[in-house]
Amino acid sequence: MSTTPAKPVLVANEEAPQRPSREQALDAVRTLIAWAGDDPSRPGLIDTPKRVVDAYGEWFDGYDADAGKELSRTFEDVTGYDDMVILRDIEIESHCEHHMAPFLGKAYVAYLPGEKVVGISKLARVVEIFARRLQNQETLTNDIIEAIESHLQPRGVAVLIDAAHQCMTTRGVHHRHVTTITTRFTGAFKDDQALTDRFLKLARA
Numbered sequence: 001m002s003t004t005p006a007k008p009v010l011v012a013n014e015e016a017p018q019r020p021s022r023e024q025a026l027d028a029v030r031t032l033i034a035w036a037g038d039d040p041s042r043p044g045l046i047d048t049p050k051r052v053v054d055a056y057g058e059w060f061d062g063y064d065a066d067a068g069k070e071l072s073r074t075f076e077d078v079t080g081y082d083d084m085v086i087l088r089d090i091e092i093e094s095h096c097e098h099h100m101a102p103f104l105g106k107a108y109v110a111y112l113p114g115e116k117v118v119g120i121s122k123l124a125r126v127v128e129i130f131a132r133r134l135q136n137q138e139t140l141t142n143d144i145i146e147a148i149e150s151h152l153q154p155r156g157v158a159v160l161i162d163a164a165h166q167c168m169t170t171r172g173v174h175h176r177h178v179t180t181i182t183t184r185f186t187g188a189f190k191d192d193q194a195l196t197d198r199f200l201k202l203a204r205a
């Protein structure tokens with residue numbers, strides 16, 4: 001008997017996992033419907049695999065996007081502005097990597113510009129790119145920080161995410177009103193407590 005392990009369906013390479021075909025994804029949805037106890041061939045469910053696969057295409061389109069590209073167009077003329085730039089209430093629509101259940105909430109992102117300033121919409125796009133992957137909230141927080149740090153070389157970055165995880169609200173412990181807050185601060189936001197406090201006050205005002 002061979003001791004060689006079976007080849008996995010998803011083979012990691014340096015770029016991205018090798019993707020199954022759309023037909024394989026449709027079959028997987030049919031299997032889940034049948035596993036849940038229903039009949040994937042009944043009229044009400046016949047188009048469901050197609051809808052689910054299309055929905056996955058939207059929810060997880062962050063895998064095909066590049067945060068660095070969004071942050072590559074920068075401006076140097078900041079007319080002497082040297083305070084933090086803060087975006088509040090950026091909608092988070094992500095899915096937890098443990099249950100593939102949605103987690104929904106808001107992100108608050110600030111940076112203290114160094115030489116480079118970026119279009120403010122790009123910060124919201126960066127949040128969206130990382131949210132539209134299988135995530136946990138801590139990694140999402142780190143991904144956003146690290147993209148801004150590495151591409152803008154700012155004097156500091158602050159990120160706060162406040163989100164409700166449906167794996168906690170609609171199943172499992174069923175705590176409907178619990179939200180989870182994650183924060184990370186770099187540079188001046190880490191070193192200067194007054195700046196951190198001002199970020200938190202503005203973010204939550």
Ligand SMILES: Nc1nc2c(ncn2[C@@H]2O[C@H](COP(=O)(O)OP(=O)(O)OP(=O)(O)O)[C@@H](O)[C@H]2O)c(=O)[nH]1
Nearest residue numbers: 096097098099135136137138165167168171172173
């Ligand atoms: N740290 C962290 N945990 C998360 C996140 N999203 C979901 N979880 C947790 O992941 C854990 C997975 O725990 P397991 O015991 O492996 O899974 P489970 O049996 O489904 O656990 P329950 O959710 O408690 O029913 C749960 O405690 C979830 O609440 C996240 O973004 N960050």
Ligand SMILES: [Zn+2]
Nearest residue numbers: 096098099167
């Ligand atoms: Zn979960």
